Amino acid sequence: MDISLQGRAALITGGSDGLGKGMAIRFAASGADVAILARDPDKLEAARADIADAGSGKVAMLSCDLLDAAATNAAFADAEEALGKIDILVNNAGTSRAGPFEDITDDEWAEDLELKLMAAIRLCRAALPGMKSRQWGRIINVLNIGAKAPRPVGAPTAVSRAAGLALTKVLAGDGAPHNVLVNALMVGLIKSGQWERAHENSGSNDSYDVFVQNMSDDRGIPLGRIGETEEFSNIACFLASDQAGYITGTSINVDGGASPVV
Template sequence: MQLTLDGRKALITGGSKGLGLAMGLAFAKAGGHVALVARGADALEAAKAEIQAAAPAARVAAIPADIRTAEGCAAAAAAAAAAIGPIDILVNNAGTSQRGPFMDISDALWEDDLNLKLMAAVRLCRAVLPGMQQRRWGRIINVLNIGAKAPLATSTPTSVSRAAGMALTKALANEYAPHNVLVNALLVGIIESDQWVRRHAADKRNITWEEWKEEQGRSVPLGRIGKAEEFAAMALMLASEQGGYVTGTAINVDGGRSPVV
């Protein structure tokens, strides 16, 4: 089975690196057009060039925006539609792993995390859903973390905002299913991406990236950490026509690491 997008237009937040870039590449190679949204203009342009080289027929837009604000979300959604056309697929992928002892997390950190991971998704969904509903076709994919289902100690605020994203996923899936708008979540485990590269860089033991990956892989039943391309393949399935009977799910992409399904 070949997964295809057949000209569908996708807006991907956090699209300049890691999982966002991998999804942009997968979508464009499958015949889609992509608008990448992130804060760093240089990284966005590099990602755009990489995707355009891999899929010359695709329309690719690089849109610098800070989606932690309502104004940033509105500007990003408008720029994406102007660049590639009405948005058929929204991937809410932007986010960082803000965590620490509960008593050390200030109101400002809570607000920043919720604005980036929850309110940005809310606002962007609000921007694209009317068009999806009118055309009777749409896909929304919320990229979360397995901590949304099984939060660990010192995992706030990130696990709380991710759990809220999972509830948003189910509520929207139920509301918009009659309009053929499908809403799902993908829950990330340990996958080779920019976030984990940064964690390796912060490790003070001076071990190599390969040694670090091997060590992390021991906690995964499959015995290794995942690849961004493997995650992107699952996102492509949900975004495609072939994923047309899947909605309201929160799928773990974690090599079996999560203690719950």
């Protein structure tokens, strides 16, 4: 299937690294104009160059901390101005914070919900009017398989992600009469910047490939390996395209079979 995003404009949060950067490259290669949002301007600049190499459309950068509501709203307005419109919104920025329940403070709960839920809510609220008026839109919420199958040490992220799943369903119903389709991608373990940093910080003499293979073995992933970034961005690109025009209000596990539930 030839997937084209020609003429579309996408905003991808967390687009400077990992899965977000992978999606930005894939979308650009498929013809989209792309805006990437993250905090670190140097990482944004490095990603911008790779994304520009992948396609011939516009690439905009937004340095913004999604924990700041006013900055988030301003960044959306800047993205819209830079690209002329936002047809595709990917709420991807996040961290994989999780630990023993009794150790998690109120501040840590609040920060996790702010970054993973409230930032997505604010960006959806900003994006929907334009999508509805043009009768075309795609929102993709990047979540975690723990949203449906939380582990005992899955908080706070599994709780924030479960709320993201409910948000996905609410917005799918809201957007459907306007051809705005809203879906979630449930990540298991996929190669990304966060695992490269974890490998660097581990002090291990193992190569990155051995490090991530050990992670996969520890989790017992049925396909026997961690996912490739491109395997994730391919499915995101499909959901962002016209070809996915009859899919809304659902979630897809991208996890090599790791989730115990569909």
